[in-house]
Amino acid sequence: MDQANAYTIIFVSISIAGVVAWLLYLQRKTAMEDGKKVEGSKLLQLQAYERLTVLTDRITLSNVIGRVSIPEFSARDMQRAIVQTINDEFTYNVSQQIYVSAEAWNAIKNLKDQNLLLVNQIAGIFPEGASGIDFNRALLEFLSSDKRGTLHEIVSEVISIEAKKLL
Secondary structure, three states, rough: OOOOHHHHHHHHHHHHHHHHHHHHHHHHHHHEEEEEHOOOOOOOOOHHHHHHHHHHHOOHHHHHHHHHHOOOHHHHHHHHHHHHHHHHHHHHHHHHHHOOOHHHHHHHHHHHHHHHHHHHHHHHHOOOEEEHHHHHHHHHHHHOOOOOOOOHHHHHHHHHHHHHHHH
16 A cells, blocks of 8 residues: 555545544534423423412412402402403413413413402392492402312412422
């Protein structure tokens, strides 16, 4: 074998080694980026579950009443204020549904719907001109008399279980 052939073989060998090294580098880089995407996705999901936990607390009727209650309000004014607050809170967080399981999102929707149903049903038994204080009292008494456990506690538990699956 002459010297020119030896140099050619060395050059081809080094070139092949360089290409293999470059491909391995690209493969590792892609794997690391994919790992970061998965970690980033989990972080987004955990943040969504965190926000839904806050939402669950914020649309709990006793908390809504505490935030919007004004002594001068009539029962109808309180009904409108509570309904508006729950709907606003829900709408503000509606985008979180893309990050969480269907079960968790349905639990949140059910909590919102049940709270609105309860508020509207109890408002229906009050005559025009009834006080907001009496309306609030009736809502809170109904909630405290329900011995099955409150829906917001159940929803909070669903969210917690879902979030823990990611950890």
